[in-house]
Amino acid sequence: MNNTEVQEKKSIPNFKIDLVNKRHQNGSLIPLLQTAQDSYGYIPEKIIYYISELVGIPAAEIYGVITFYSQFRLKPLGKNLIRICEGTACHVNGAKSILTALQDELGITVGETTDDGIFSLQSVACLGCCSLAPVVMINDATHGNLTMDKIKKILKKYKTEEKIRIAS
Amino acid sequence: MKKIKVGLGTCGISAGGELVFNKLKEEIKTKNLGIEVNETGCMGMCYEEALVEVVDDNDSFLYSNVTVDKVGRIVNEHLINNKPVIEWIIKSNEVSKEDDFLKNQKRIVLRNCGVIDPTSIDEYIEHNGYKALEKVLKNFSQQEVIDMIIKSGLRGRGGAGFTTGMKWKFANQEKSEKKYIVCNADEGDPGAFMDRSVLEGDPHSVLEGMMIAAYAIGSDEAYIYCRAEYPLAIKRLRTAIKQCESRGYLGKNILGSNFNFTIKIKEGAGAFVCGEETALMASVEGKRGVPRLRPPFPANKGLWGKPTNINNVETFANVPWIINNGWEKYSSLGTEKSKGTKVFALAGKIKRSGLAEVPMGMTINEIVFDLGGGIKNDKKFKAVQMGGPSGGCIPASMGDLKIDYDEIVRTGAIMGSGGLIVLDETTCMVDLARYFLNFTQNESCGKCTFCRVGTKRMLEILERITIGKGKENDVDILQDLASKITKNSLCGLGQSAPNPVLTTIKYFREEYEAHIRDKKCPAHNCSALIEYTIDEVNCKGCGLCIKACSSNAITGSKKAVHYINQELCIKCGRCFDVCNLDAVIKN
Numbered sequence A: 001m002n003n004t005e006v007q008e009k010k011s012i013p014n015f016k017i018d019l020v021n022k023r024h025q026n027g028s029l030i031p032l033l034q035t036a037q038d039s040y041g042y043i044p045e046k047i048i049y050y051i052s053e054l055v056g057i058p059a060a061e062i063y064g065v066i067t068f069y070s071q072f073r074l075k076p077l078g079k080n081l082i083r084i085c086e087g088t089a090c091h092v093n094g095a096k097s098i099l100t101a102l103q104d105e106l107g108i109t110v111g112e113t114t115d116d117g118i119f120s121l122q123s124v125a126c127l128g129c130c131s132l133a134p135v136v137m138i139n140d141a142t143h144g145n146l147t148m149d150k151i152k153k154i155l156k157k158y159k160t161e162e163k164i165r166i167a168s
Numbered sequence B: 001m002k003k004i005k006v007g008l009g010t011c012g013i014s015a016g017g018e019l020v021f022n023k024l025k026e027e028i029k030t031k032n033l034g035i036e037v038n039e040t041g042c043m044g045m046c047y048e049e050a051l052v053e054v055v056d057d058n059d060s061f062l063y064s065n066v067t068v069d070k071v072g073r074i075v076n077e078h079l080i081n082n083k084p085v086i087e088w089i090i091k092s093n094e095v096s097k098e099d100d101f102l103k104n105q106k107r108i109v110l111r112n113c114g115v116i117d118p119t120s121i122d123e124y125i126e127h128n129g130y131k132a133l134e135k136v137l138k139n140f141s142q143q144e145v146i147d148m149i150i151k152s153g154l155r156g157r158g159g160a161g162f163t164t165g166m167k168w169k170f171a172n173q174e175k176s177e178k179k180y181i182v183c184n185a186d187e188g189d190p191g192a193f194m195d196r197s198v199l200e201g202d203p204h205s206v207l208e209g210m211m212i213a214a215y216a217i218g219s220d221e222a223y224i225y226c227r228a229e230y231p232l233a234i235k236r237l238r239t240a241i242k243q244c245e246s247r248g249y250l251g252k253n254i255l256g257s258n259f260n261f262t263i264k265i266k267e268g269a270g271a272f273v274c275g276e277e278t279a280l281m282a283s284v285e286g287k288r289g290v291p292r293l294r295p296p297f298p299a300n301k302g303l304w305g306k307p308t309n310i311n312n313v314e315t316f317a318n319v320p321w322i323i324n325n326g327w328e329k330y331s332s333l334g335t336e337k338s339k340g341t342k343v344f345a346l347a348g349k350i351k352r353s354g355l356a357e358v359p360m361g362m363t364i365n366e367i368v369f370d371l372g373g374g375i376k377n378d379k380k381f382k383a384v385q386m387g388g389p390s391g392g393c394i395p396a397s398m399g400d401l402k403i404d405y406d407e408i409v410r411t412g413a414i415m416g417s418g419g420l421i422v423l424d425e426t427t428c429m430v431d432l433a434r435y436f437l438n439f440t441q442n443e444s445c446g447k448c449t450f451c452r453v454g455t456k457r458m459l460e461i462l463e464r465i466t467i468g469k470g471k472e473n474d475v476d477i478l479q480d481l482a483s484k485i486t487k488n489s490l491c492g493l494g495q496s497a498p499n500p501v502l503t504t505i506k507y508f509r510e511e512y513e514a515h516i517r518d519k520k521c522p523a524h525n526c527s528a529l530i531e532y533t534i535d536e537v538n539c540k541g542c543g544l545c546i547k548a549c550s551s552n553a554i555t556g557s558k559k560a561v562h563y564i565n566q567e568l569c570i571k572c573g574r575c576f577d578v579c580n581l582d583a584v585i586k587n
Helices: A003-022 A029-040 A045-055 A059-068 A088-092 A095-106 A148-167 B010-014 B017-030 B068-080 B099-103 B121-126 B131-139 B142-152 B164-173 B194-201 B203-217 B231-247 B277-284 B313-325 B327-331 B364-371 B405-411 B429-443 B449-466 B474-487 B492-496 B499-516 B544-548 B574-578
Strands: A080-085 A119-124 A136-138 A141-143 B003-007 B036-040 B052-055 B060-063 B089-091 B180-185 B221-226 B262-267 B308-312 B341-348 B354-359 B381-386 B392-395 B419-424 B532-534 B584-586
Touching (some): A029 A045, A029 B262, A088 B419, A088 B429, A136 A148, A141 A148, B003 B010, B010 B017, B017 B068, B131 B203, B142 B327, B164 B203, B180 B313, B194 B203, B194 B231, B194 B313, B277 B308, B313 B327, B364 B381, B392 B405, B429 B449, B544 B574
Parallel strands (some): B003 B036, B180 B221
Antiparallel strands (some): B003 B052, B381 B392
16 A cells, blocks of 8 residues: 555545534635544545545536636645745745756756655745745745855755655 | 843744743842743844843833843842943943934834733733724714814825724714724735834734724624734734733723624635735635625625725824824824825845834935945945835935835835835846745736736846847837736736836836846846856865765866856856855856
8 A cells, every 4th residue: 555545545534524523614715624534634525526526516616616726736745845935035046056956956847746755846936044045945944045055055965854754 | 120022923933032031030030030031023133132121210221133142140149230232232221332323213003012021912002002993982082083084194004004983984884783803914015024022012902903993884794814924913913802801991881881892803714815905804704815896895895795894004093092192193204195104115235224113204225224224244335125026116316205105106116005125236236136026926816817827927037138038119018008908907016017027127228238238247146148267377176076066067176266167057156155256256
């Protein structure tokens, strides 16, 4: 059984209770999708049909909402989510070269996940910590005042940690 | 009795504030000092984070740039031996290193940010919290409240600057069983973070403002539409709402009156256009966030077809202050048509980046130089970008311009939500225009053809200009497209999307021409138009650039002049950054 399946089994009961509770609230579709994504890490196709039946909104319309908002994903993410800030302050302070370094090191572009499933790379409009520009957020940690060398070192740290984890 | 406050807004946390907070608590516990450590919101001095304030009976000492390693000394010397570590302190009775940043400010919206613990309703109440609500419920009719807000001159802080009291009046005049209040906390402009700081640092002031608005228009239900990218703000709001419910500030018969009110939070799902009020309402209703034609305005037909009043976070946070201190005091601040204060998020190439609240009418130069300390690395001040993707660039030559809604509009930019990005000589204005167009192009919802396709065409032209493939009449085509997009888009996003391009053409046309005709980027920023070479006289053959080059484009043996192979060079600029001898030249 792979990781996503384990996750699905674990969280389904909670998720369904939440869905049933929320379905009658006004404008419940987006909160339902957010709950689904919190439980699975993404929105699996079968959940679209499940929600569709529950709230009586056609699956096509739900799909339309999912693809409209940048928060929703139809595919699972890698283990570590790297979000590069593309805010104005970061842009004028050299975010582009940080992105180049990230893409070179990971071999993926924005919106992709590495083949080993360890890193996903996304861009965000602004993380709001402009005084630390340029900024990259890895999972919940913010890394600021970056240079190309600094971001490479940070990535190395995550890679080493991953190797240690696999070895043990 | 000492007390400690640690700035734990997003800026503080990202600068390591949480680690400092935990370390302080741990040290105080193991050493059994019994000193209280609390969190507080953003103090505005993001450039000095992490900030720790030690308060005792007579003085308060503000430590800046605190790291975990510094905690030990602060605990031992200051907390135990009562000897403050003077060299790390930026503000106390005796030290006033950052006075320039603070003394020019007038803090109304940010009155409690960095002062109180945002998770404590008691601290908010101690600082005049919910007094305004009490006053309104006991002493004033709906009409009187609306009159006060109209007379205060408060205008919407979300960007467009419509008179807040008038908005309330229209919603009040509608006859309906059900009316809604909506707080727009979908702060989407890149480079703007004032709403986030208020929500994180003083959530109760926003809730109190909403309650007063609800009373004035006759609403009993509200939504706060907050960006999902602001998890901490959402958490603090949830806590604050729960506290209000248990204290009777929310619910039925509030403070013994017949006023009933509930507030719910709706998390956004990542769409810039949802900052537009009609798109925001569609999103609250669970649909794609697509704007619609106005009229009908939300005050007539809003959320689920009911009269709705939408205001921005900063607008609501002003309201309790106006009620407590009187509209006369508020309207005595500012300029003739823009009253009160405005919070600006200073960022970019400025020395002190952070949040500053100043009276309307302060000049750009005063903000950039007196408050902000001038340009980083003492480079030349080139322009400020105001209003984010809907705004524009105002050149340094107009630095004496007084900032208020109408003056800013006259330049072609807009006040917007208050993001103020400072640009220096190394910023390419064409590239900046391309950057913003790329943003609006991505965020266009696609409903209006001119916004959907027109921004794409503009972006393509800007892209080709920045790589040296611009055509002679490109600037004319850009202006033509811009006027068509402005005229033929339904909502503010499309109508204002060309602003960054138009203002940069207006004030920096020669930069466009240099890119198009001479294939040169005067700011040395556009990588396709620059070339790195090595100066034979200055190069001592140290090898630093060879090591730094990721594409193996630099060759040369030790102590001999190095050489950059232009075909391999990816123009990342690392050789330029690492060279200590000014031997790498950017052309």
